[in-house]
Amino acid sequence: MIVGTVAFDAIETPFGKKDKIVGGAATYIALAASQFNVDSAIVSVVGDDFPKSYLEFLETKNIDTSGIQVIPNGKTFFWSGKYYNDLNSRDTLATELNVLADFKPIVPENFLQPDFLMLGNLHPSVQMEVIRQIPKRPKLVVLDTMNYWMNNAWDELMEVLKKIDVITINDEEARQLSGEYSLVKAAQKIFALGPKYVVIKKGEHGALLFYDGKVFFAPALPLEEVFDPTGAGDTFAGGFIGYLAGTHDISFENMKRGVIYGSNLASFNVEKFGTQRMEYLTKPEISDRLNEFKQLTQFDIELQ
């Protein structure tokens, strides 16, 4: 089960501009997870300006959209951003919460026993409300958040962090959350806040998975061109939890594979604007790229 935004985005990158395309954390997460033959469902909210055809498209990917509330006469959440030449820095040009402002998540009855729960980036009190509605604790709860909630809802964030297993955040957010510059020290401080697993996303520099004194690193694939980084972090998270859900295995060894798959899918996501690339991504393409990841990282040295 995936909780998160379903949205409209306007995006400008050095390669072009899109005025109004489908976006939102839950959309990216669900599209990534759909690659792993899992039954998934989104809990979210949109206005009645959101295209019914896109919800139907998500259904074709085995994503249950019946938990997406459609608010009559409501306007869908809208985000607009502009990326600069290095694609690592961006300005948010507009954030119109619209129907998200009064969002009260309602987990449909048939979703009340998810094995895997993904809490996409949203107000931590919404994330907490979803946890409260689920009677039996899922096998794994993954939470994504961002600096905005650290600045504006610190106490609520601290509460929800106590209830989860895995946090996925980027490097700057990990530093802000922990007050530590070193990511190794940051992970140690974040463990003390609740999560047993800390995943730190470093964009083009890959991602680190910390657990119980151990650390694993998934590189980003070196790409000739990054077209649009929007949704790469959500795609990473969706690939991670989707792989774990598809294999029903939450061992650390399998989580290593999960972050490799997350990085794998994110490397596709950035090839086109918005969700475009993920919409027609095929399993053979993912498998070929997995081979590239192996060639990129695997070496053979005998320990003496």
Place this chain on the structure above:
Amino acid sequence: MIVGTVAFDAIETPFGKKDKIVGGAATYIALAASQFNVDSAIVSVVGDDFPKSYLEFLETKNIDTSGIQVIPNGKTFFWSGKYYNDLNSRDTLATELNVLADFKPIVPENFLQPDFLMLGNLHPSVQMEVIRQIPKRPKLVVLDTMNYWMNNAWDELMEVLKKIDVITINDEEARQLSGEYSLVKAAQKIFALGPKYVVIKKGEHGALLFYDGKVFFAPALPLEEVFDPTGAGDTFAGGFIGYLAGTHDISFENMKRGVIYGSNLASFNVEKFGTQRMEYLTKPEISDRLNEFKQLTQFDIELQ
């Protein structure tokens, strides 16, 4: 054979300050390479203010120092720099070329047939002069350079790049040398300048090895603390060529191991000020850390 500076450094980091310690690219390279049971020799220049005891110490590591010219009444090259909190940015406070200003490299007769030649960061015309003095082409020539020479000796740099096999540079330098932001595209442009292998060092984000359409990535070890990054790039290069020289194998598979060893040794170098850590580094420590690199990067996914 190693060509490069042997110097005094003054370093300030958030962890402390050293007014005058031994540094220089050739020193770091030679200390790293000395871990691989190779017969190495330095071609360089110092003033008679340089401690004879340090040259004797290098000799105990099987580093021949007879090619280091000692200039009577000369002052050793001096560099001073200050690092800021993130240790990724630094200011150069002083560069006093001293005896380096008139350095005419002289390769001693007994060094004239090196199998492996490391051209440390120096004026490209000095690097070229060393290549000229060696009658038989070495098995492998590795060159390190920096943005300073791109700004001030472009034509000479272009000449020497035609004569080498491997270039090691950092990400910003690769971008400047190629005019490309994407490191994949940068490597392609740099191939066209001469090198068959391009190694791009990304500091705390690891290093990429490009060759013939293939790419391999060696991560940096995530560290709790980086004490002083001075010499990390030179140590990386010394570990790389030292491992290749010690194994007499310049296949791409072995170069992958070389960049892992380079990253391994660099992770030690940054633990203490200057060359301090490398002076007492032991083989069992390197072997233990190699195991950490394996755990950090190796995963097991069946390709479908």
